[in-house]
Amino acid sequence: MSEVKKIATRESYGNALAALGQDHEDLVVLDADLAGATKTSTFKKAFPDRFFDCGIAEGNMMAVAAGLAAAGMVPFASTFAMFAAGRAFEQVRNSIGYPHLNVKIGATHGGISVGEDGASHQCCEDFALMRSIPGMTVMCPADDVEARAAVKAAYEFEGPVYLRFGRSATPVFHDEDSFEFKIGKGEVLQDGNDVAIIATGLMTYEAIKAGEMLREKGINARVINMCTIKPLDEDLILKAAAECGKVVTCEEHSIIGGLGEAVSALLSEKCPTPVRRIGVNDEFGHSGPAADLLKQFGLCAENIVDCVCSWK
Amino acid sequence: MTETEKMGLMQTACKVRTGIIEAVHAAKSGHPGGSLSAADMFTYLYFKEMNVDPENPKDPDRDRFVLSKGHTAPGLYSALAHRGFFPVEELKTLRHIGSRLQGHPNMNETPGVDMSTGSLGQGVSAAAGMALAAKKQGKNFRVYTLLGDGEIEEGQVWEAMMFAHHYGLDNLCVIVDNNDLQIDGRIGDVVDPYPIPEKFKAFGLHVVEIDGHDFDQIAAAMEEARSTKDVPTAIIMKTVKGKGVSYMEDQAGWHGKAPNDEQYELAMEELGKQLAELEVK
Secondary structure (H helix, E strand, O other), X not given: OOOOOEEOHHHXXXXXXXXXXXXXXXXXXXXXXXXXXHOOHHHHHHOHHHEEEOOOOHHXXXXXXXXXXXXXXXXXXXXXXXXXXXXXXXXXXXXXXOOOOOXXXXXXXXXXXXXXXXXXXXXXXXXXXXXXXXXXXXXXXXOHHHHHHHHHHHHHOOOOEEEEOOOOOEEOOOOOOOOOOOOOOOEXXXXXXOEEEEEOXXXXXXXXXXXXXXXXXXXXXXXXXXXXXXXOOHHHHHHXXXXXXXXEEEEXXXXXXXXXXXXXXXXXXXXXXXXXXXXXXXXXXXXXXXXXXXXXXXXXXXXXXXXXXXXX | OOHHHHHHHHHHHHHHHHHHHHHHHHHOOOOHHHHHHOHHXXXXXXXXXXXXXXXXXXXXXXOEEEEOOHHHHHHHHXXXXXXXXXXXXXXXXXXXXXXXXXXXXXXXXXXXXXXXXXXXXXXXXXHHHHHHHHHHHOOOOXXXXXXXXXXXXXXXXHHHHHXXXXXOOOOEEEEEEEOOEEOOEEHHHHHOOXXXXXXXXXXXXXXXEEEOOOHHHHHHHHHHHHHOOOOOEEEEEEOOOOOOOHHHOOOHHHOOOOOOHHHHHHHHHHHHHHHHHHHHO
């Protein structure tokens, strides 16, 4: 595969907000003293009157966003995934989820690829937490093109949305001109019937590489990008499971409560199929460069290939 | 406010209190104490202060009320019902399966409820968000929110105050129902939040201290809040928990308990007498 350009999806988030802000007066952005890191600073620079720093008070920020939405604005509330989904869980559940208010939560720095900051900031539980809230849409885009499309789709969608973005620059593999995005729809990136590899976020690019490596070994994998973790694209997954007979899920998240469990639950009820989950194995992360951590935690194309090849 | 108007409000407050007792008794659970302590404020807000229309409860230009102390929903529901947002008879469905009157307010089910609340400390932030929206939309609506005095033990209340002051939300009126009791006892004994006015002053709010059962003082405080520019106003009102029902007054035990049939009859008799006395005047 040739060298590709790399962009962190948090950059995409900031850029998408600034672009959307041009056409939509009702779009406002909140942050909790992390605008430089979440990249909402890009929006702040373009639209200072519609940017509100809430200071280091994430619970208040989520409920303020709820109030803004109740009065007709479309707020994007932004902070790190750890604090959006973790610290402010109950505000998101009770003030946004329960009244089903039109708040978009832009959570950056998801997963262990946060890197050097270590375990306290490496949120691998956000899918689990957000999936459990009734009516919450949960998305984790795989590259810059998809991330910007997901932010636009979230704005156009009526209801609460949780968007997870990454800190580290990751390869851009979608073609901007031909890419079409729809909330709740997965995307088949490589066809095959030997095994289905379903990935989300930065793991999707690893799955693409794994698909190519497996093909060289004579194994035809169906590689699926699943940006929307809830609601799940059930038809696409059921078809892949039925036609491939085995499924590997890949996510930069705990194997508990995320994409892997969502797929497993669906399949055990509607199309019992063996599933292997690649993710963070019920442990905390630690400090280190993102690339090294991803290797150490088994979140690379090679790990996907090993998983498939060792599966008799 | 004329004497006639004041008398009308006092009578309405008595009916609101009756509705609270009817609702909580029918539900066999709920929170009468803090509903009764705030009944005069609920009455003033919905019958005098706020620009609301029961025929158009979602009017984007209406004033908003957020019951941050959401457990006192019976007080809010009774005021809304008497104001015409839904039938007074419906109060008896409180907390029943299929009822629009949930144990804590649900904005998507109950006409006139502007925010879903119940988890303490969150409603006040939502109210700040609404007030900020009004500023950004160039609208003139005001936002009122009612907090319990125990509720201000929640740290989020102070996050919200910092935020509301920072963004100059002078269209936000924060009301604290200082009935001095929370579930576990006197607020000063549980985890002392006193002195209350000083704390709000320290956060930059304009503070007004009143007797929350005196309509003249409530009216003056609201007028003062409306004429205060650049900063939000906090009205700290001294009240009696359970006000209007003798055996409930100033008793922590009546925070979240329904009267039995005998106690219900006694409460209705007392409130009936109070109303009759007001109507004679």
